[in-house]
Amino acid sequence: MSDGPSGVRYEPVDAAYFERRRLRPHAGLLSLWALGVGAVISGQFSGWNMGLATGGWGGLMIAAAIIAVMYLGLTSSIAEMAAALPQTGGAYGFARAAMGPWGGFLTGLCETVEYVLAAAVICFFMGGYLGGVFDTSPALQPLYWLAAYGLFVGINAAGVAVSFGVAVFITLLAVGCLSIFWACAAPLVELHRYALDVAPGGEWLPDGHGPLLPAGWQGVLLQLPFAVWLFLAIEQLPLAAEESTAPRRDLPRSLLLGVGALIVSAGMVIWLNAAIPPGAYALADSSEPLLEGFRSILGEGGGRILAFIALAGLAASFHAIMYAYSRRIFSLSRAGYFPRGLSVTHPRRQTPDRALIAGAVVGLLVLTVVWYALGAERGERVIGGFLLNMAVFGAMLSYGLQAVSFILLRRRRPALERPFRSPLGLAGAVLTLAIALVTVCVQLGSPDYRAGVIGVAVWFAAAIAWFTAVSRRKLVLSPEEAFAMSSEGSPPEPSAAETEGPSPRS
Template identity: 60%
Template sequence: MANDPDAAGVRYVEVDVTYFEKRTLRRYAGVWSLWALGVGAVISGHYSGWNLGLSIGGWGGMLIATLLIMVMYLGLTYSIAEMSPALPHTGGAYSFARTALGPWGGFLTGLSENVEYVLTPAVIVFFISSYMTGIFETPTAMQPLWWIAFYVLFLGLNIVGVELSFRVTLIVTLAALAVLVVFWISAFPHIDFSRWALNIGADGSELPEGGGPFLPHGITGALAAMPFAVWLFLAIEQLPLAAEESHDPKRDMPKGILAGIFTLIVSAFMILWLNPSVAGVGSFHLGTSGEPLLDGFRAIFGSDIAKILALVAVIGLIASFHTIIFAEGRQIYSLSRAGYFPRALSVTHGTRKTPHVAMITGSIVALIVMMCVWFGVGQERGGAIIGGTLLNMAVFGAMFSYVMQALAFIYLRRNLPDIERPFRSPLGVPGAWLTVVIALVTVFFQLSDPVYRVGVLGVAVWFVIGILYFHFYARNRMVLSPEEKFAMSHRTRR
């Protein structure tokens, strides 16, 4: 057993060569596979979720919120585009923070991402099941069967092999984007921006003739809308988790993540402009809608084809569900391989070379949480908690990880200036600091919302369990995985 005196008391155990032989991944992904992985993970947020910020900030407030969040994600993605080819390991965010901030920094960053990647697909599958219940008119009580069915289907696709997984990712992502493009084109003849997008008054009431103020709730309303603007970009940061399954991560990772963020920027501003502007929809209604894109389609094409349109709307949810299950598996796999999580979770499939144990375990945890909520507090209240509180937990976990990744970038620039950097962020350290500041402002406004505060308490419980496990057990049984070896050989002045 080896001891690292500079690593906060972490101790490493020796493993034989078969340990890593049982934990190998297969390389397949190129630039477009990585692009699809990033865009697909986010795209459901362009179908719904973002629109709730309209009730808080109005259209103008939501625009400002989106611009601020866009700056945060540009700072984040450019930082990741530099770090991921310099540290091309599956650990992603954990790997960056481990090298820059030590074992505890790496673990806490990984734990925050774990909250995001376990709970986000759970919430998405809840929304999918709600759509399917309406389309096929099944009883609400049967929704858990829809959850299980979709988890089994997309776990199977992810386990069968990385080749099939990335092919499905590309297909569903292109399909989800195609639906959005059809909406944009169809919406143009039906928009009246001033009449419908600006139909919220200063007192929050609906203005029947529109022409309301740009900022009905002032700049405070715009800042309060920031947590909802996050939905337009949330999870783009998962790309580095595919580093060890990319043919050439040093070349392809920066291209994939930057192509992804600029695709999402275009889509975000198109949906923000057009969806509230469609005649018969409007910002006031969308501010409380659970299906804003579907509302837009109904206003354009009529409600007679509602079920067909609902199936179309499910495509975006499926794209994100499939890709975040991929990320969930790799994230658990990387922390387990290094010993932060139980090491058995990182064993990969003997022939498929996919982290099937990690994906199945993460999915079972998510389903257990959903079942406990659903049956523990009743269907109606359980649905609200799954659709609201669990989702807010995922967002808070993401914000914490963004702060840690940006700080890791800053530390790596300062303390390891000479490591090979195939790509250098043109935004540099100032861009990373902007990410930190905007993420913290977003967290502040999350905490000002009682619903978000409940989610934050949930994350705190998750952290306490993880920290106790790491402190009393895992940190004395670590393994020198690729992420740990790199960090040990490039110790920074922390």
Template identity: 55%
Template sequence: MSETGTGYRPVGKDYFDRRGLRRYAGVASLWALGVGAVISGHYSGWNLGLLAGGWGGFALAAVIVAVMYLCLVFCIAEMGAALPHTGGAYSFARASMGPWGGFITGLCENVEYVLTPAVVVSFLATYLSAVFETPPAWLPLYWLGCYAIFIALNVRGVELSFKVTVVVTVAALACLALFWITALPVADFHRFALNIGAGPDGKPVELPQGGGPLLPFGLYGALAAMPFAVWLFLAIEQLPLAAEESLDPRRDMPRGIIAALLTLLVSAALIVWLNPSVGPGSFKLATSGEPLLDGFRATTGGTLAKVLALVACVGLISSFHTILFAKGRQIYSLSRAGYFPRFLSITHPLHKTPHVALLVGSAVALAIMFALWFGMGAESGAAAIQGMLLNMAVAGAMLSYLAQALSFIVLRLNRPGLDRPYRSPLGIAGAAVTLVLALATLAFQLLDPVFVTGVLGVGVWFAIGIAWFAAVGRHRLVLSPEEVFALEAERSVAE
């Protein structure tokens, strides 16, 4: 038993044989994984923040959040190259803050990666329902069908997963580019984007002729929009989870994640500018479950818009597929090291993919979705369920960013001699900016009564996870690659 109250148990010779992964990914695959995981946030979700700050407030929030992600990505690029383990954020925190730090960080990411695919599939179901004109009662059938298809694709093997990821990511970007091209000739920023004003009671009202202020709710409105702006970049941090399936993670991981972020910065800027600048405008777009479809309706007309919307589903499919990949690897890594029940890390005997983790994680997500569907009532609409799931995913993400930024600072201070094939140009200052902005985003979640419920849901998740680890998990750890690295690091520091 260690000083932290944790203990390691011996495992049989076949333990890691039953938990093997296969290397395949290069820079292009990693770029596609990063962009593909995020790109659905440029199709749906971000627009829910327009009512919080108006167009100008949301745009300012997006710039602030982009700065946070730039700083975070530089930190992750450095740690991911230095500690190329499938554990990702958990392994960074384990090496810097011990088993409890590793587990808490892993739990934060677990919330994010279990719930983010649920948010994406709910938006995908909304798009499909609009295209095929099916009743709202059919939405759960779309959820089930999408999970079944893309779990099967992920289980079939890493080669197929990455090939599908590259294809759907490129297609998703092409669909967005088609919208930008069709929107440019008809965009009327002054008329449509600026059609939100503050009413006498301080609540947003629609300005039929546009021409409203950039910041109808002042700086506070911009800060309140930050949790929604996160959706433009959320999940890019998943790339280190593919480290043990990357051909050369020490070289390719930094290149892939930085290239992905640069791509997303351009796409985010264009979608935030052009989508509200065509009909129906910012006010109605702020409550839409399919904002890109609304944009296509304004630029191409109803019938063609439906065809394009069906094509646009590829963006949501891209994110759903790639975040399912991340979820499987995240649960797998914590299970392989004993933090989660060990059976979750068993990989498919033929395809070498974490099929058990994928199935169990998806079952948990679907159970939460159905609980909200029946608990909140189908009549409350998909938007209410999407908002709740989005809030919980963002809360988990912000907590994981805090932990990763702190891990970066501790590793820089305590392990200056660690071999770092890539070094963040922003250093500790960049990690400090990430800490401040992630805390601010989380604070504004807590100030919003709608967000608070989601954050409390995350608190329940944490309570269950911590109870498990305190009672069982910490006594059953396994010397996985992350744990071996961390223990050797601790011995070297002690000497």
């Protein structure tokens, strides 16, 4: 076929192409809610705390409130688009319909980077928790990572029923663990002594009673990337559209119920974990802040037992984000943007095993390179913060592009059937775009964050080069592409076999 106006070309495929790339519907409202909350909840066990020594507790609370506003706008916008376009492509599908093949590819690429790196960050924190529980040498960390990836690739590959069942179980277990922590910590809170123990300049105040904003508003801005970690990945839910039994109804409900629960939980975690021993300053250097809190409440023995249970939070997110990156790789591969072989599903279980393994290999590679490049002796805060900022950068670009997609679809496709409409409308999307851009500027402006951003930029450059040189001339009319081309009014002429492929799921 000849090149289209965007410089892309669609190749004909037969019906067997889509037969080898089928997913199985299974998920209901509870499963979707658990998948969304589970993807995020590890961020309330680890990662959020790493900016406390810079901006202080008050700075993080304000940063978290700003980021919560962004996620309310984002999830409201995504809920509307997901109900209107219930396909596994999710953000890539929204952007493809709004901005063409290049917009769809770049949005999908941003999410791929976000989820693969987010899984790597969570795996790193899981290793830190396991090392703390078993008191093992840092040299064993790569073995923990390898075991975690092996276990959860297996669980995700076991079938959609098993995958969603595990997601519900470990998410509820993680929420229960957080609830136990809140109940135990609340009577011990000494806010001024422990949460406010950071002085201007970042020094420790042994007796607390420091300023609310020890680094002023600059400290608030510097904590935006860490506040993102309290919510990152709730937006993955549209990736489950083709495995949902009622996506138009359940996706919007699960998104909004999930973000509401996470806002409440994030506030409780920041308040209670920092306001008990060892305090905000000490938590900033920890890769297992909840474990530190349990130790102060229950002592070393009891804290160790509950901290082992607390691994459920990290496991829930690791499991859910592995699900997310596999479906993101699957949808882009099915459409031809990534090598097509990555979208082949298991003939019996109908799970994208190849995409699961590919994302795991890349995540392990990134972890290993960063671990040995930075050196374990530089500490968990440096390595974890580096990886976290790489994931957040990919997420912010994705959020900005999704907000633009929402605005363009509202303006260009007013007649599109929308079973759910965002209560925040265009204002929510504009706020999302603005806050995401501010967060990216903070990352670019800070030498501590910039190195991670550069690493992601190299990844983007390589993927864009692949798309430009190879895959843009080998695209396939997947459900996302077929919908977008029909809405543009000039779909490429399909072969007879293509007309037998799947249509966008209603």
